[in-house]
Amino acid sequence: MSKVYSKEEIEFLKQNVGFMKLTTIAKKLNRPYHSISIKVHRLGIGDTRSQTGMVTLGELAKILFVDRKTVENWVVRHELPCVKQITRQHKQYYFIKPGEFWEWAEKNKEKISFYKIEKNILAPEPEWVDEERAKNQDRIVNYRAWTISEKRKVLELKNMGYTFGEIGKKLGRSASSVGKQYYRMKEE
Numbered sequence: 001m002s003k004v005y006s007k008e009e010i011e012f013l014k015q016n017v018g019f020m021k022l023t024t025i026a027k028k029l030n031r032p033y034h035s036i037s038i039k040v041h042r043l044g045i046g047d048t049r050s051q052t053g054m055v056t057l058g059e060l061a062k063i064l065f066v067d068r069k070t071v072e073n074w075v076v077r078h079e080l081p082c083v084k085q086i087t088r089q090h091k092q093y094y095f096i097k098p099g100e101f102w103e104w105a106e107k108n109k110e111k112i113s114f115y116k117i118e119k120n121i122l123a124p125e126p127e128w129v130d131e132e133r134a135k136n137q138d139r140i141v142n143y144r145a146w147t148i149s150e151k152r153k154v155l156e157l158k159n160m161g162y163t164f165g166e167i168g169k170k171l172g173r174s175a176s177s178v179g180k181q182y183y184r185m186k187e188e
Contacts, residue, residue, distance in 0.1 A: 003031070005039060017045045019085075054083065054095035055122065065116040073183070074111065080104050098122045102129070110165055110175040146181055154182055 005013075009029055016025055017040055026036045057075070061068040072094075074080040081100040085093055105112055106128060114132035119125070150171055157167045164182065165175040 054097050057094045060096055063121055102126050
């Protein structure tokens with residue numbers, strides 16, 4: 001027969017789910033992992049985003065209409081702050097605090113298509129985001145394949161110290177497109 005959860009144990013669960021691994025919670029409450037997992041599900045508190053206010057890399061990618069690998073690239077190469085947590089038994093997630101994302105985004109505006117982002121989907125949204133969204137509103141995205149000469153030009157100009165934005169202006173491409181192409185060529 002299962003042991004009934006006390007009010008203190010339920011309160012402990014509500015305060016710590018999303019911040020501690022379930023295995024750690026199970027040890028602290030002296031209960032089996034499976035019991036904790038079921039109770040968390042029944043209480044409806046298993047969603048780390050609603051518990052912590054943070055978003056995963058995958059959720060942020062969906063919000064921004066970019067690939068998950070793009071957000072991973074921002075974390076690894078462009079210092080987007082994130083927190084690594086194990087929220088179940090072994091599953092690791094990378095979480096991003098909305099406030100820290102917006103601070104990073106303000107410094108890296110060229111990487112983000114603000115017009116694609118739904119208003120206030122990632123609260124609290126700073127006022128400057130509306131201005132960026134308006135700047136990009138009439139933007140038409142047209143993909144065209146990279147030519148060999150353009151690829152060479154990117155490498156040449158980057159080696160000369162040009163930024164992705166400067167190279168993009170010379171080639172009629174966005175800074176983020178130039179950056180992605182540059183890193184693709186470096187990996188080859």
